[in-house]
Amino acid sequence: MIHFNDVTKVYNGNVKAIENMNFTVEDGELVIMLGPSGCGKTTLLRMVNQLESITDGDIMLNGKSVRHSNKIEMRRNIGYVIQSNGLFPNMNIEDNAMIVPNLLGWDRKKMRDRFNMLMELVGLNPDEYRKRYPHELSGGQQQRVGVARALAADPPVMLMDEPFGALDPIIRTHLQEEFLQIQKELKKTILFVSHDIDEAVKMADKIALLKGGKMMQYAEPARMLNKPANSFVAEFVGQDRVLKSMSLYTVRDLANALTLKPVIESPDSQNINENLSLRVAISKILNQEADQLIVENDNGTRKGSITLDLIEQFLHREIKESV
Amino acid sequence: MHDNFRRCPPITDLIEYFTSNFTFILGYTWDHIKLVGLAIIIAIVIGVPLGIYCSVNRYAASTILQIASIMMTIPSLALFGIMIPVLSLINEGIGTLPAVIALVLYSQLPIIRNTYTAISNVDPDIRDAANGIGLTTFQRLYKVELPNAMPLIMAGIRTATVLNIGVGAIATLIGAGGLGGIIYQGILRTNNTMILAGAIAVAVLALIADLFLRLIENLFTPKGVKK
Numbered sequence: 001m002i003h004f005n006d007v008t009k010v011y012n013g014n015v016k017a018i019e020n021m022n023f024t025v026e027d028g029e030l031v032i033m034l035g036p037s038g039c040g041k042t043t044l045l046r047m048v049n050q051l052e053s054i055t056d057g058d059i060m061l062n063g064k065s066v067r068h069s070n071k072i073e074m075r076r077n078i079g080y081v082i083q084s085n086g087l088f089p090n091m092n093i094e095d096n097a098m099i100v101p102n103l104l105g106w107d108r109k110k111m112r113d114r115f116n117m118l119m120e121l122v123g124l125n126p127d128e129y130r131k132r133y134p135h136e137l138s139g140g141q142q143q144r145v146g147v148a149r150a151l152a153a154d155p156p157v158m159l160m161d162e163p164f165g166a167l168d169p170i171i172r173t174h175l176q177e178e179f180l181q182i183q184k185e186l187k188k189t190i191l192f193v194s195h196d197i198d199e200a201v202k203m204a205d206k207i208a209l210l211k212g213g214k215m216m217q218y219a220e221p222a223r224m225l226n227k228p229a230n231s232f233v234a235e236f237v238g239q240d241r242v243l244k245s246m247s248l249y250t251v252r253d254l255a256n257a258l259t260l261k262p263v264i265e266s267p268d269s270q271n272i273n274e275n276l277s278l279r280v281a282i283s284k285i286l287n288q289e290a291d292q293l294i295v296e297n298d299n300g301t302r303k304g305s306i307t308l309d310l311i312e313q314f315l316h317r318e319i320k321e322s323v
Numbered sequence: 324m325h326d327n328f329r330r331c332p333p334i335t336d337l338i339e340y341f342t343s344n345f346t347f348i349l350g351y352t353w354d355h356i357k358l359v360g361l362a363i364i365i366a367i368v369i370g371v372p373l374g375i376y377c378s379v380n381r382y383a384a385s386t387i388l389q390i391a392s393i394m395m396t397i398p399s400l401a402l403f404g405i406m407i408p409v410l411s412l413i414n415e416g417i418g419t420l421p422a423v424i425a426l427v428l429y430s431q432l433p434i435i436r437n438t439y440t441a442i443s444n445v446d447p448d449i450r451d452a453a454n455g456i457g458l459t460t461f462q463r464l465y466k467v468e469l470p471n472a473m474p475l476i477m478a479g480i481r482t483a484t485v486l487n488i489g490v491g492a493i494a495t496l497i498g499a500g501g502l503g504g505i506i507y508q509g510i511l512r513t514n515n516t517m518i519l520a521g522a523i524a525v526a527v528l529a530l531i532a533d534l535f536l537r538l539i540e541n542l543f544t545p546k547g548v549k550k
Contacts, residue, residue: 049455051451051454051455071457072457072458072459073457074457075454075455075456075457076456076457078455078457080452080455080456082448082451082452082455083448084446084448085448085452086448086449086451086452086453086455087449087452088449088452088453088466088467088471088547089449089471089545089547089548090467090470090471090545090547090548091466091545091547092546092547099456099458099466100456100457103457103458103462133546133547134547135547149456159455
């Protein structure tokens, strides 16, 4: 658990970077801090592992004040991932990934096993990459190693500063999805900085939207999109916020909430899997790829069909419920 | 007599000189290597830590680099001259000691400046990652910063060595020996062959030393840092 208790950061005696920040990241939650450049999100993140000092207030990490913790010891218990991956060019991939276990004095056998396990987890072949150097890897591969390094000593808490920000959109999407899978399995407590609202909606359990060092809204993605707390939040999440919120739901959610329409045999229909995001489903309808989308489950059994009005009905219901 | 100076010796004289005085030249070369080698080792022991210190203390950096620059601007002949009265106080006015001290002072600028620049230029993201992961300052220095700074630090040491081999030739004037002795004797005897032979020996020694240090550099530079 990361608990921000009235945290304030003042630079040069008068510039307030963070003002009385209060919020809590619960165990196993992924919280994304979002906001325009200079809003203080990175500063706030770096205050957790004391790369930035705290002027006033305190941050409690699993009940312990970070101000009164041993910095070095504390940092070794926090996974840290940065945008430019920060791998050490002089070390091969195994030494890079195992740096914290190495500092903690793990034995060779344990480190090797951990390396193999983590590399499989992030989707890289351990034996192929073990002896290679960072500059021989692509940006996406480097960032996978960066994530493996952060997970190496199995820290309960992770800090991630725009980890996928420097990657091209296709690789970014891949890594986001893979990371979500990893998180589902590991249930780390994660504080994550991003400037990309879509990334936040897709990945976060809660979003903290900051502006000028102040919290604008702290809420679940659906709530933030459907019920922005003020005009800044509404503007930041975008006027297409309803469309964005649709990526939070799958066709199955709709099927569970409402009765699907019966299937009418027609040449203009297309089969979709029930795990498809509602956002993709509606774009298929709007794109006139099909008049009717036939919903199938994983076994290929037809469950019914969805149309535009059914989606509309579902959205109204969800927005009302989330508010 | 002055005509002797204007005449460039034929190459056969030079070859003849080298072959008939081989052991003599080798002896002078060995003295030269000992003088410069000792000076460079001492210069590294002083200069590299000073360069590292400069990288963590910007205020000290400007002062230290300025002093090292001033050392460099003193003409080598004058620097050797200054050593005589100063070290005469401990009866070491001439010989190896003043020469080594002068060469050490001379090598400081390239070594300190390159070490300082190399460490300051380590990618800030890498330093940030090292801090965030929980490396102590000392661990960060020897596990991350020094290995990545190695090529530039070695370049500074190479510059200092080549420079010292050249300047070391003048040290013969304060009785420190070395290849300068052949050149100096050549001047005294107006023997152009000797002057040229001494100069060539100094140049060849500098080239070989540079090559040797490149090999060492290669040995010490981590694989991932080599481009």
